[in-house]
Amino acid sequence: MPELPEVEVSRLGISPHLLDETIKEIVVRQRQLRWLIPEEIHQLHGQAITSIRRRAKYLLIETEAGTAIVHLGMSGSLRVLENPPPADKHDHVDLVLSNGKVMRYNDPRRFGAWLWCPPGASHELLANCGPEPLTEEFCADWMLERAKNKRVAVKTFIMNNANVVGVGNIYACESLFSAGIHPTTPAYKVTLTQWQRLVAEIKRVLAQAIAQGGTTLKDFSQSDGKPGYFAQELQVYGRANQPCQQCTEPIEQMKIGQRNTFFCSHCQQ
Known part of the structure; x- marks a missing residue:
């Protein structure tokens, strides 16, 4: 599913076309998404878009009348079209x-x-x-304090939005590998030095993914229809049984919190 970098790439892609423009109409063809689209969404009619922000994996399209909160779910995407063709089967909402x-x-x-x-x-x-992972509020001291007495696996811990938003499965695997921390390590056992390393790697990996347009695995593509290229940089995710790029030992795979987890038991202690 689209994770934080993919959502941020979508925000960057649509913003130049939408910011300060007036919404002539919102066309809702299918109200039943994950939740029913509320009728209040039609208050966007005639409103100028004052801001387009991202919070966690949500896009916030702000006007004086209120804010539309958009989530891409598992397979959602946004396109800005100058001469839109007739709507396809899965084209559920148009912002005209x-x-x-x-x-x-x-x-x-x-x-x-x-x-x-x-x-x-x-x-x-x-x-x-x-906190947002690319801000100063997200730091090693914060994570160390949050992790006190938490026996949950560190991978699950960093994917919990209450601790830091937007670190999804792909980027959790990649960051833990780069930081040399085994994904099953109990959160309370991660030292301050390890948190400093892991926080730095989360920031680096997410920033790199955004710069390269996200990670296209199955469904994600950018707002211009082009794929993201960070998949070419993946070191462990999706590479089970392939040689580790650091030590050549095979990459292992296991389930943690019902999510496929990829790691190198030699490089990650």
């Missing part, structure tokens, strides 16, 4: 702009979402989110 462009939301599996937040309010989905 007064400049003639259309931002089209496509979601074959319908696990994504379009939600609504009134001005000055905060949505419950974002209420308990931890």
Whole structure:
């Protein structure tokens, strides 16, 4: 599914086309996504887009009337079209702009979402989110304090949005490998020095993925339709039984928290 870098790439891709433009109409062809699209979403009609932000894996399209909260789910994507063709089967939402462009939301599996937040309010989905990983608030001291007495595997811990947002499965595997930390290590056993290394690697890996347009594995592509290229940089994810690029031992695979986890038991202690 699209993770933080893919969502950030989508934000960067649509922003130049949408920011400060007026929404002429929002066309909802299918209301039943992960949750029912609320009728309040039509308050976007006639509103100028004042900001497009990302919080965790959610895109926030802000106007004076309120904010549309967009989640790409497992297979959702956004396209900005100048001369849109007729809507396809899975083209569920169109944001029609007064400049003639259309931002089209496509979601074959319908696990994504379009939600609504009134001005000055905060949505419950974002209420308990931890710090953004690319900010100064996300640091080793924060993680060390959060991890006290936590026996959960460190991989599960860094994927918990209450601790840090947006570190999904791919980037958790890659960051732990780069930091040399075994994914099953209990969170409370990770030392300050290890947290310093892991936090730095999470920041580096996510920033690199954003710069390269995300990771295209199955469904993700950028807002211009081009694939992301970070998949070419993956060191462990999806490489089970292939030689480790550092030590040549085979990459191992196991389930942690119901998620496929890839690691090198020689390089990660």
